[in-house]
Structures are given as structure tokens and as C-alpha cells.
Amino acid sequence: MPVPELLLDLDSGTLTPLLKRMEINKLIRRERSKEDERVVVIKLTNTGAALKEKALVFPRHCSLPAACRQMN
Numbered sequence: 247m248p249v250p251e252l253l254l255d256l257d258s259g260t261l262t263p264l265l266k267r268m269e270i271n272k273l274i275r276r277e278r279s280k281e282d283e284r285v286v287v288i289k290l291t292n293t294g295a296a297l298k299e300k301a302l303v304f305p306r307h308c309s310l311p312a313a314c315r316q317m318n
């Protein structure tokens with residue numbers, strides 16, 4: 247699914263370094279589109295997907311202050 251920069255409200259000067267760090271940490275893979283080389287396709291790696299799952303659980307644990315203290 248294409249995600250235009252406007253949707254994220256980030257310009258390429260902000261987005262590119264962020265994506266580079268995520269790629270270095272093996273959270274995403276960046277590939278040029280075969281149809282349009284101006285388009286970069288971002289794919290979540292298995293490591294990134296695992297982190298996403300952990301992040302989705304975090305808000306549920308922190309809905310109670312005591313649960314947040316236990317996570318630290």
C-alpha cells in the first residue's frame with residue numbers, strides 16, 4: 247500500500263534517515279519499484295513484524311499505571 251509523505255507529514259529529509267536506520271536495524275527492507283523507479287517499496291522484515299507485535303501489546307499493558315511500572 248503506497249504511503250505518500252504527506253500522509254506521514256514528513257519530508258524526505260526526515261523520512262530517509264529514519265528509514266535508513268530502520269533498515270540497518272533489519273526492521274524494514276527498501277526496494278525500488280519495477281514499474282516506477284522513483285517509487286521505493288518498504289517491506290517489513292520478520293524482525294520488524296515481531297517488534298510491531300510487541301508495540302501493539304504495549305498500550306494495553308500501560309492502560310493501568312501499575313502495569314506500566316511492572317514493564318520497566
